[in-house]
Amino acid sequence: MKPFAYQVPGDAAAAVRSVADRPDASFLAGGTNLVDHLRLGLIEPGLLVDVTSLTSAEITDREGGLRIGAAVRNSDLAADPRVRERFPVLAESLLAGASGQLRNMATTGGNPLQRTRCVYFQDVTTPCNKREPGSGCSAIGGSTRNHAILGASEHCIATQPSDMGVALAALDAQVQVLGPGGERTIPFTELHRLPGDTPERDTVLDHGELITAIDVPDLPIARRSHYRKVRDRASYAFALVSVAAALDVFDGEVRDVRIALGGVAHKPWRARRAEAALRGAPVSEQSYREAxxxxxxxxxxxxxxxxxxxxxxxxxxxxxxxxLRDLAEEET
Structure with missing residues (x-):
């Protein structure tokens, strides 16, 4: 392992400055993904800036929803009674991910930023445009079982692995970010990028920008929501595909719906075409299939x-x- 410097600044703004000033610097929070990358030799940071204690570890009620501090652990978020009651899809997505030990370390700010589990990205002996731009994509024509079917490009067919991210995309969450230029808010559905010609960029975040919190609006529809994950084994496996959905039914018709898909694209995939097809449609399996x-x-x-x-x-x-069938049955 290449030696690196370690720093714990006094506040989040100082941490942002430290990382922004050095191209080889990275933020460190729970470290559940970053430590893997260090071991695999995927990254060799010259400086790790520890932000574990620099952002909020609280879940707070705000007008119109919940604010989840970036340092909130995944296990604490999944267990919070407000989350379980008002956003069950979020709690279920967290419990479907990783193991209990990892959930005790992983943070709200870090979870959506975890990188692909593509076997070629993780193998430094193979070409990978995400790891080394311009080197090629070994996945194309290789082992593609776990790869994208939507939004891929000739340069990358990797998928984004976060379960939590799929739920946040369905819930219209907002990401609070602090960077060298100040604060900004990013709709969660716009946080991640499709690969295009620059698959090395997973998100729209600039170097040195730090997620400080995620806001989840109090959508009434979110109280009736579920997360379904299809995977090769019952625990500690990434999704082949997943669905985060919320449904509002009135008088035999779909009044409103929110859907996001996981395991299918370079980002959590908001299924807006399916939503549009379902609004006003009869509650039936045929409607769901057509969507x-x-x-x-x-x-x-x-x-x-x-x-x-x-x-x-x-x-x-x-x-x-x-x-959707399960959610519709809960409505009756």
């Missing part, structure tokens, strides 16, 4: 040496239908 078809109309499965990932299209459809 899934509308969302997946542009899906481009990847061929691969492991059989590819075309199976994700029916898998997403089935997971979405099952989730």
């Amino acid at each position: 899934a078809e509308a969302e997946l109309a542009d899906a481009r499965p990847q061929d691969g040496i492991d059989g590819g990932n075309a199976f994700k299209i029916p898998l997403v459809t089935g997971a979405l239908v099952a989730t």
Whole structure:
């Protein structure tokens, strides 16, 4: 391991300055993803700036919703009674991720920023445009079972692994950021990027920008919401596909709906086509399937040496239908 400097500044603004001033500097919070990358040799920071105690570890009621401090641990967020009652999809997504020990360390600010688990990204002996821009994408034509079917490019077909991020995308969350130029707010659905020609950039954050909190609006629809994760084994596995959904039904019709998908793209995928197809539609499995078809109309499965990932299209459809059916039954 390459030696690096370690710093604990006095406040968040000082931490931002320290990282912004050095291209080889990184923030350190729970470290559950960063430590993996250090061990794999994916990163060699010259400076780690510890922000664990510099952002809030509290969940606070604010007018119109909850503010979740960036230092709130995933286990504490999942267990909070306000989250479980008002945003069950968020609590369920957290409990579906990682292990109890990792949830005790992982933070609200860090979880959405975890990087892809693409095996080629994690293997420094293989070309990877995300790790080394311009070197090529070994996943294309390789092992593609876990890769994207939506929004991919010729430069990258990796997926974003956060479970929590899928729920936050469905909930219209807002990300509070502090950077060298001051504070700004980013809609969660705009935090992550599609790969395009620059797959090395996972998010719209500039170097030195620090997530300080995430705001979740008190949408009445969010009280009836669920997270469904389809994976190879029952625990400690990343999603093949996942669905975060909230549903409001009135008089046999879908009055409102929120849907986001995981395991299908370079970012948590807000399913706006499916939402539009469902609003005003009758409550039925046919409506749910038609909505899934509308969302997946542009899906481009990847061929691969492991059989590819075309199976994700029916898998997403089935997971979405099952989730919406469960939510509709709760309404009656």
